[in-house]
Amino acid sequence: MVEGGGPVNAPDGQAASVDEVLELYRTCADDRYDEDVTQLDHALQTAAHARADGADDALVAAALLHDVGHLLDLAQHGRRSTSTQDLGHEGRGARYLAALFPPSVTGPIALHVRAKRYRCAVDPEYHDGLSDGSRSSLVLQGGPMAPDEAAQFAASPAAAAAVALRGWDDAGKVDGAEVPSLDDYRPLLESLALR
Numbered sequence: 063m064v065e066g067g068g069p070v071n072a073p074d075g076q077a078a079s080v081d082e083v084l085e086l087y088r089t090c091a092d093d094r095y096d097e098d099v100t101q102l103d104h105a106l107q108t109a110a111h112a113r114a115d116g117a118d119d120a121l122v123a124a125a126l127l128h129d130v131g132h133l134l135d136l137a138q139h140g141r142r143s144t145s146t147q148d149l150g151h152e153g154r155g156a157r158y159l160a161a162l163f164p165p166s167v168t169g170p171i172a173l174h175v176r177a178k179r180y181r182c183a184v185d186p187e188y189h190d191g192l193s194d195g196s197r198s199s200l201v202l203q204g205g206p207m208a209p210d211e212a213a214q215f216a217a218s219p220a221a222a223a224a225v226a227l228r229g230w231d232d233a234g235k236v237d238g239a240e241v242p243s244l245d246d247y248r249p250l251l252e253s254l255a256l257r
């Protein structure tokens with residue numbers, strides 16, 4: 063899929079370039095995220111929400127790339143993790159991006175599933191507002207955090223960014239939403255890239 067051996071051959075390898083990451087999104091663009099949007103729609107909508115809320119560039123990049131672990135699963139297995147089979151996409155995505163982007167990008171990605179578990183623990187209305195798929199995946203992800211785990215999470219440096227990302231993630235599932243394209247984010251990604 064990616065010339066020279068990319069995610070298909072090295073599913074837990076590290077991203078070599080912004081081009082490789084963008085190519086991964088293009089290749090998997092039409093796969094469904096859910097019944098309403100594709101993986102690409104969801105990524106672009108999540109990033110657009112981050113930008114509209116005034117997030118800094120690193121957090122906009124995190125929003126765009128937060129589910130890259132799903133795309134790696136697609137590239138390797140032809141399927142993404144689902145509500146009945148969570149493959150740990152958040153850790154896989156963060157590891158894949160770690161050599162290319164700083165922790166300000168990868169930290170919120172690594173924590174975005176824990177942020178859901180945190181928000182479900184501290185805000186019952188948030189849980190009730192989750193999509194059906196997100197609610198069923200929560201069970202496999204460990205359910206709402208216990209109080210001590212929630213307190214520990216809230217004290218971690220990337221917690222606030224991860225919780226913000228979670229809100230944009232939840233909002234980025236609207237059929238037909240008009241948002242900037244993948245290529246519009248290339249300069250931002252290149253400005254953040256470490257290589």
Ligand SMILES: [Fe+2]
Pocket residue numbers: 104128129231
């Ligand atoms: Fe997402």
